[in-house]
Amino acid sequence: MKKTVFLGALTVAGLAAGASAAATLDDVKARGKLNCGVTTGLVGFAAPDANGHWDGFDVGVCRAVAAAVLGDAEAVEFVPTTGKTRFTALASGEIDMLARNTTWTLSRDVDLKFTFVGVNYYDGQGFMVPKGLGVSSAKELDGATVCIQTGTTTELNLADFFRANNMSYEPVPIETNAEAQQQYLAGACDVYTTDASGLAATRATFEAPADHVLLPEIISKEPLGPLVRHGDNEWGDVVRWTLNALISAEELGITSANIGELGAAAGDNPEVNRILGTEGNLGEMLGLDAGWAKAAIMAGGNYGELFEKNIGENTPIALSRGLNAQWQDGGLIYSPPFR
């Protein structure tokens, strides 16, 4: 009898997960909270501060979506996920979207049935070594012991890189960034490899960041972006255009400082007016209210502001814009037009 009840409960849980796949936007509105999957803690991208308040570049995307949909940037339930649990969490409906430096790949898009709504950080896999090791290129790493987070694309890139260069290595698989950091600092591995941005973020938390160098080789393309489940295009559109609104806002010069003024009444620039809802009905098309993009931008600022505040050159992580500059400045960050 007990078994039957248990199986019944399992089935109900399964059915509930299946049913929620349909209209995520309505679910989020009804719930009054956005469930957003983030990392278990990567300073600059997603990490809780001393008061337990989540902050970071990826967190900024979650908050912007929450502000656009619910009008409240704080109405987010952050769900920490590991490299292993993130896809199951998203596929099962435990989270509505995943903003956890996840690489856009064909198999994840097609085989795992997820929709990547865009790229919020163009990254590549790099290597970090202690300066004392005297290594200046990843090609000199033959025979090294490499710490690597398991369940990520980095694992496969690493195998490919060493095979292509005919070198051997000893992989040390690790579950989370924190454990990797501990093993790397204790010298249990010579090298730590993950996305270059993650390495910079990790290095910033070391006692002596200057004792560690990032090697020049970037061995892969890692376009990182938020993703949602396949099969709910309306919800995908909401997340996609929220991200695009942040990017366009930077391009058009809408900042958290001047947004109050620009959004108060229709101005000279028609595209700014359309984004901020003072002209046209873009919000209505998305199933949101007219001020959706304004709320999203006010949540944490435009794309450039989010970047500078969390991971930019004036933060301990000190990442330069590089590929992540706006397209006019020679970068790859580009939003389709709001029309």
Added chain:
Amino acid sequence: MTTMTDPHQGSFRLSMLIYDSRYRSMTIQIVALIGFLTLIGWLISNTAQNLITLGKEPSFGFMLEPAGYDINQRLLDYDSQDSHLRAALIGLLNTLLVAVMGCLAATVIGVVVGVLRLSKNWIVSRLMAVYVEGFRNVPVLLWIVFAMAILIETLPPPNAFRGENPEATMKLGETVAVTNRGIYIPEPLFSRGIGDAHVFGDTSLRFDVSLDLIALASVFIAGLLISGLINRRANATQNATGVRPTVWYWRLAVVVLPTAILLWVLGCHMGYPELKGFNFKGGTHMRNSLIALWAALSLYTAAFIAEIVRAGILAVSKGQTEAANALGIRPNKTMSLVVLPQALRVIIPPLISNYLNLTKNSSLAIAVGYMDITGTLGGITLNQTGRELETLLMLMLCYLIISLTISGVMNWYNESVKLKER
């Protein structure tokens, strides 16, 4: 009155299935069984249907695709271009390795601690009590992580062995290197070896068998058999004439000499670990993850086994010990010849479940990055292919088979030691 006691004769009516107590219990059981099977069938078809709706039809074809990832500890040859199936096999062997090593160590420690806990020496018995209570009352995951942290933080990295005045040196006459990446010990090598036999060609299940080891083992076993034969003849001579011929040197010679000669012919020498580049090369590398997992699992399970052994010994009536003492048998002989054989009957059944626990607990290996089958098949493969249902089903099947095999073997052993009732 007679009509009352007359058994019900004649026709069987359907209502009797419910109202007749002879059939009722069976009716209820059959209905319950049908309901239960229907529910299971519905669950399975529901799962399959939902997966098909999601566009993820259950299929196991992905197991033959290249895995794409590397595994550090491999008992068979493997590289990242091998299939997921091969990766799962490597993981399975790692699971079996730590399970077998763990069960052996846990049994030895458990029996010793269990016996010592009954010691009349106050300090010894108290110390053992502290050990048992300490280990079995803390979750094994914490012990595993703790053991790993100690290994990583306290032992020197390979770097420390470098330079003119190294901070760390190799132990045991420069043959063993103890580092925070594991322990490197010398390994036997054959310079004129006769090679390996390849079994199963190029498939995912292929493996190599060292002919050198087979030759050595067969010569050694042949030596033991001949030695046994000499012993039997010596016994026969003793029984017939009352004088035992001195044969110990013959017995030693037939075992040692052929083995030694074969070793020399094969060119056996030791390969010592050496610091080359980033790491020690040569020798056998026992990784930190294996040592930490093995130590934590054995010490944890040994605490339970110690209690089982203590219970088993206390279950043997005191009269047995007293009788043995009265016959003048020494206390340690009493323990090994009188008490323990009888205690085994009580010890074996709960011991089986502890072996099963240890094997299943080994799936916590990923906490220290040990690539067991949960780490390969249920970890990286699951993640890279997104086939949760299939990989988890296979994983469960693997653990089920391992556990049933352990129980089968131990039950057979239990049959052979249990009280023979004639």
